[in-house]
Amino acid sequence: xxxxxxxxxxxTISILGYSVYRVSKERYRDQLHTKLKANxxxxxxxxxxxxxxxxxxxxxxxxxxxxxxxxxxxxxxEADSDIQSIYTLKKKTNDDIYFVVNPxxxxxxxxxxxxxxxxxxxxxxxxxxxxxxxYLNDTFVKINDGEFLTAYAPxxxxxxxxxxxxxxxxxxxxxxxxxxxxxxxxxLSAVICILIGVLMGINFSRRITKSxxxxxxxxxxxxxxxxxxxxxxxxxxxxxxxxxxxxxGMKQGLRSFKKYVPSDLVxxxxxxxxxxxxxxxxxxxxxxxxxxxxxxxIAEKISLDDLLKILxxxxxxxxxxxxxxxxxxxxxxxxxxxxxxxxxxxxxxHAYDACRTALEIQLxxxxxxxxxxxxxxxxxxxxxxxxxxxxxxxNIGHKDRFNYTAIGDTVNVANRVEILNKNYSTDxxxxxSTYQIIxxxxxxxxLDSVAIxxxxxxxxxxxLLSVKNGQMVLRHKD
Numbered sequence: 128x129x130x131x132x133x134x135x136x137x138x139t140i141s142i143l144g145y146s147v148y149r150v151s152k153e154r155y156r157d158q159l160h161t162k163l164k165a166n167x168x169x170x171x172x173x174x175x176x177x178x179x180x181x182x183x184x185x186x187x188x189x190x191x192x193x194x195x196x197x198x199x200x201x202x203x204x205e206a207d208s209d210i211q212s213i214y215t216l217k218k219k220t221n222d223d224i225y226f227v228v229n230p231x232x233x234x235x236x237x238x239x240x241x242x243x244x245x246x247x248x249x250x251x252x253x254x255x256x257x258x259x260x261x262y263l264n265d266t267f268v269k270i271n272d273g274e275f276l277t278a279y280a281p282x283x284x285x286x287x288x289x290x291x292x293x294x295x296x297x298x299x300x301x302x303x304x305x306x307x308x309x310x311x312x313x314x315l316s317a318v319i320c321i322l323i324g325v326l327m328g329i330n331f332s333r334r335i336t337k338s339x340x341x342x343x344x345x346x347x348x349x350x351x352x353x354x355x356x357x358x359x360x361x362x363x364x365x366x367x368x369x370x371x372x373x374x375x376g377m378k379q380g381l382r383s384f385k386k387y388v389p390s391d392l393v394x395x396x397x398x399x400x401x402x403x404x405x406x407x408x409x410x411x412x413x414x415x416x417x418x419x420x421x422x423x424x425i426a427e428k429i430s431l432d433d434l435l436k437i438l439x440x441x442x443x444x445x446x447x448x449x450x451x452x453x454x455x456x457x458x459x460x461x462x463x464x465x466x467x468x469x470x471x472x473x474x475x476x477h478a479y480d481a482c483r484t485a486l487e488i489q490l491x492x493x494x495x496x497x498x499x500x501x502x503x504x505x506x507x508x509x510x511x512x513x514x515x516x517x518x519x520x521x522n523i524g525h526k527d528r529f530n531y532t533a534i535g536d537t538v539n540v541a542n543r544v545e546i547l548n549k550n551y552s553t554d555x556x557x558x559x560s561t562y563q564i565i566x567x568x569x570x571x572x573x574l575d576s577v578a579i580x581x582x583x584x585x586x587x588x589x590x591l592l593s594v595k596n597g598q599m600v601l602r603h604k605d
Contacts, residue, residue, distance in 0.1 A: 137321045143343060144317035151313075152306055159276065159302065162207065163295050164261040167280035170203050170213065170293040171261075172461055173426055173434060176284045179215060179291055182227050185240050193228060201230040202431045203295075211275060212296040215282065216244055218255055227291060244294075245269070246277075254279035254292045260458070267299040274299040405529060407521030412469035412533060413481040413513060413561060414541040415454070417445060417488070420508040422462040433504055438462070440499075441507050444491050452484040457532050465542075467533050470520040478515050478564040482591055485511045485555045512545025513591075514558040536581070543579050544588060551575070551590070559587035570595055 178192035187193055200213045214229035224247060226238040246269065250262035267274040275296035281289040419425070419441070426434055442464070446456050449466045453474055457465040466484075469477035488509060496506035516537030522529045537560075544556050551574055562571055571589040579586050 139343065140317045140320045144313045148310055148313040151309055155305065155309065156302075159209070159297060160263055160278075162209070163276065163278035163297060164263055164280075166203055166207060166210065166213070167278040167293050167295045168261045168459070168461070169435060169438070170200060170295070171280035171282050173199055173431060174215070174282055174293070175427070176282050176290050179227065179282055180284060182240060188240060196228045197230050199431060200228060200293075204230065206432075206435075209297050209301065210295060211273075211298040211301070212294075214238070214294050215291050216251075216294055217291045224251065224255075248277075250277075251279050251292065251294075254281050255289060257281070260460075276302060405522050405524070405526060407519050407523065409517055410470050410520045411477075411515065411517050412467045412520060412537070413477045413515045414467045414518065414533060414538050415449075415465070415481055415485065415511060415513045416542045416545040417464045417466075418510050418545055419462040420510060425505050425507070429505065437499060437504055437507060440495060441492075441509075444495050445488055445509070448484055448487045448491055452480045452487070454480065454484055455531075458530070465538075467518075467520075470533065471531065478561050479568065481513055481515075482557070482561070482565050482569050483594070485513065485591060486593065489554055509554075510545055510548035511555045512541050512543070512548065513556070513561050514541040514544060515561040515564060516540075539581055540579060540586060544586070547577065547588060551588075553590045555591040556588050557591050559589070562587075562589045568595055569593070 174196055175192075178195050181187065181190065181192050182196070196215065200215070204210045204213050212229070212231060214231075215227040216224050217227050218224050224244040225240075226242045226244055227240055229238045231237045248264050248268055250264050253260075254262045261278060261280045263278045264276060268277055275298055277294055277296050279295075280293045282291045282293060284290050429437075442459065445464055449456055449464070452468075453472070454466045454468050455470065457467060467477075468474055468481045468484075474480065488511065492507060492509060496508075499506055514537050516535070518533040518535035518537050520531075520533045522531055523534065524530055540558060544558055548554065548556055553574070556574070557565075557571070562573075565571075570592040572592065573587060573589050576585040576587050
């Protein structure tokens with residue numbers, strides 16, 4: 128009986144250790160990916176493109192523009208110890224890519240304006256042509272004298288053209304060392320637990336079995352995308368308590384990561400034991416675009432640390448309202464957010480939920496702005512545009528990497544309607560297609576019929592004011 132218990136404990140701990148290692152490794156990589164893309168996006172958003180466009184020759188390194196760009200990159204690198212290198216790139220007419228600004232102090236690694244950049248991955252090429260996304264190399268890429276995991280984000284001129292690209296590297300050596308340490312920790316924990324099981328024998332078999340059952344249950348919850356807090360595991364075995372704490376910490380981190388992917392879609396795949404594949408379908412959805420008013424002006428007036436702080440709090444607040452109202456956050460585009468309702472899960476009330484979200488965003492930002500003003504930080508006002516219609520929704524990309532997103536005329540119209548807020552000094556505009564669905568429950572004012580690029584017929588736009596039952600009251604523009 129003792130040997131059966133020991134064998135059971137040994138096998139279970141080995142499986143548990145492998146599961147914890149696998150999930151922890153995936154979590155670590157996901158966190159690196161998210162951090163890399165965030166740092167690249169923030170750097171590209173904060174850098175003044177007019178400074179960067181003037182940096183062409185080696186002599187330009189003495190210019191104030193060079194110093195300003197270099198200072199921004201240095202601050203971002205100092206804020207994250209994992210960053211190996213951060214730099215900007217430009218492309219020549221012959222498609223050669225070269226360094227522009229690189230705050231590296233090591234003379235062996237330092238580059239100057241005009242030094243060629245050795246890697247030409249598809250992600251980098253797309254970053255020089257795509258005007259909406261941050262691109263990440265999925266695998267380690269050799270750049271000059273090392274291998275790195277790298278993210279790229281385009282730097283836009285006021286004309287909308289791409290002047291250059293920000294690159295952020297994390298060394299492959301650093302990543303592999305961390306993963307190796309994680310594996311050693313898991314193996315050591317498993318070995319210790321097995322030895323304890325052998326020493327304690329039958330006297331502690333029930334307690335060990337109970338602890339293993341609880342830990343396995345927690346790992347299974349993680350594999351089922353269930354990251355909710357569970358009662359703390361209390362065991363006489365120290366290592367089990369440590370593993371329980373590690374799993375709890377892992378779930379806390381994964382709850383944050385869960386905000387970056389459509390949770391309903393992943394749950395559907397898990398429940399049906401499907402692997403994500405390229406596929407699309409036609410669905411009626413409601414699409415929303417948000418945008419911070421005068422973001423460029425705000426970014427130029429405050430420090431990088433303050434900008435990081437307010438952007439983080441803004442995105443957290445808005446994304447929370449969207450997901451709480453059954454919306455899917457599609458992507459962050461600079462200071463803008465694209466979201467939609469009605470996919471991946473069916474939602475016949477997608478237009479109502481989207482309108483409620485737009486109103487709640489204004490209320491949530493009102494509270495956030497009070498907090499920011501109290502800290503002597505600028506308030507953030509946001510504009511919202513929405514439209515309802517049939518879109519192509521699904522996994523779009525290529526077989527190794529794709530995004531769950533929506534494309535189509537409705538998406539383009541929602542984006543352009545958001546921009547129209549500037550013309551009418553409004554906060555929230557919706558199209559006639561959305562108004563027809565929600566008009567009995569929401570107060571709206573018809574503003575105009577406007578011509579929209581790409582549309583043959585004019586589009587009627589309405590200002591969304593409040594819920595008719597009066598539960599939400601928004602500030603009104605003068």
